[in-house]
Amino acid sequence: MKKSIFTLLSCAALTAPAMFAEDAVATEANAAEPVAEAVAEPVAEPKAQSDFAEFLKKMPVKLSGYLQTGWNYTSNKNASTSSFQAKRLRLIVDGKVSESIDFRLQIEAFNGIAGSKNGNGQKNIQVMDAFATWKICPEFKVRAGQFYTPLGYENYDISPATLETVDFSNIVYNIACRNPYSYNFVDYGRDLGVMLMGDIDKYFHYDLAVTNGSIPCADDNNNTKDIYASVTIKPFKNFNVKATYNWGEYNPQALNGGNAPALGLSKYMPMNRFVAGLWYNDPTGLDLRAEYGFMKSKKDGATYVDEQGAYVLLGYHAGKFLPLVRWDMYKDKQAETVAGKNYNRILAGVTYQLFKNVKIQLNYGHYMYNSSVKNAGGLEKSEQVQLMGLFKF
Numbered sequence: 001m002k003k004s005i006f007t008l009l010s011c012a013a014l015t016a017p018a019m020f021a022e023d024a025v026a027t028e029a030n031a032a033e034p035v036a037e038a039v040a041e042p043v044a045e046p047k048a049q050s051d052f053a054e055f056l057k058k059m060p061v062k063l064s065g066y067l068q069t070g071w072n073y074t075s076n077k078n079a080s081t082s083s084f085q086a087k088r089l090r091l092i093v094d095g096k097v098s099e100s101i102d103f104r105l106q107i108e109a110f111n112g113i114a115g116s117k118n119g120n121g122q123k124n125i126q127v128m129d130a131f132a133t134w135k136i137c138p139e140f141k142v143r144a145g146q147f148y149t150p151l152g153y154e155n156y157d158i159s160p161a162t163l164e165t166v167d168f169s170n171i172v173y174n175i176a177c178r179n180p181y182s183y184n185f186v187d188y189g190r191d192l193g194v195m196l197m198g199d200i201d202k203y204f205h206y207d208l209a210v211t212n213g214s215i216p217c218a219d220d221n222n223n224t225k226d227i228y229a230s231v232t233i234k235p236f237k238n239f240n241v242k243a244t245y246n247w248g249e250y251n252p253q254a255l256n257g258g259n260a261p262a263l264g265l266s267k268y269m270p271m272n273r274f275v276a277g278l279w280y281n282d283p284t285g286l287d288l289r290a291e292y293g294f295m296k297s298k299k300d301g302a303t304y305v306d307e308q309g310a311y312v313l314l315g316y317h318a319g320k321f322l323p324l325v326r327w328d329m330y331k332d333k334q335a336e337t338v339a340g341k342n343y344n345r346i347l348a349g350v351t352y353q354l355f356k357n358v359k360i361q362l363n364y365g366h367y368m369y370n371s372s373v374k375n376a377g378g379l380e381k382s383e384q385v386q387l388m389g390l391f392k393f
Helices: 002-021 047-058 170-176 371-377
Strands: 062-075 080-096 101-111 124-137 140-148 190-200 204-211 226-236 239-250 269-281 286-299 302-316 321-332 343-355 358-369 381-392
Touching: 124 190, 170 269, 170 286, 170 302, 170 321, 190 226
Parallel strands: none
Antiparallel strands: 062 080, 062 381, 080 101, 101 124, 124 140, 140 190, 190 204, 204 226, 226 239, 239 269, 269 286, 286 302, 302 321, 321 343, 343 358, 358 381
8 A cells, every 4th residue: 555655656646747748637437446337158149240340349439329229118107118228328539649648538319317308309419428438547636528427436437338237326416416506417527627536456446526516518607616525435346336416506597408406596516425334346246236326405494405315226247138127215404395306216137248249228117205295296106117128339
């Protein structure tokens, strides 16, 4: 550990002048190394795929991506929906700016963010990631641009391509990927800014970020910035513990997709977010992950945001199959009658790795709502079935 700390200090001292002389700060292709997803022994694949893989290898940049598509059914006593969906279509370009600087661009072609669809209700193209990472040394790296923030496992260490379920937990959708002041809709947990990160030995990872705290792909709308501080401790193989704190001040906006809770009150509404969890993932055995998070805001004695969520996921990698169950909950004390923010849910599912780059996921979710939701609209429960295929290249 002493050797690593000495290395960290040496790298920072030697590279400080160069950091300020560099025209553009760049970023690495991925953040903290995600825990490996269980993949069964690959099956021999068609020659056409091999030819395509060889073509990709010869390109000056690495081109990859995935499509997630399938069928979704939801039902409660008031309504039901049944529809084929294209949930995600991602195109990812990774390249090297120099020997120590990497670049990533990620485009979402089926962006379903509220307020960002066209006049016909169709989903639009959206820039997800556009960042560069300067890998000065393993203990010290610098990232600049628009990147995913380190708030929780599912927003930072996991992607839709490696997630065990079709959808993320609502810790991601309502806390990591949403700011009820600057924007009251899901934004995929991205922001513009600068982040320092590194690994000290194999037991410790850190992320320190300063970002706009405003809607992605747009300039900041006040003068303060978001601060993120995240640490991951890895005491032994396949297991780690993570905690992240975020503080910021926000200018409420009346954007399409949701209303801010304190519109016109102040350009500097304070809010803090916190997510902590643990994760054990044996690629050939047990997968156990749990997280708890909250988001709160008070000003002049009044509470404007008070939300919390948690989940526990349990699965087991059995060859090509990953059967799993997940319990998750969410509570919003400022909107106790809103079903989508006040519930307990039990999800049961299975993922089948058909080929190396193809997986099929079947999820069933049962939602149970609190008494405030029941009294407001009589809604006690709802059901959801999802059958999706995810195809990577």
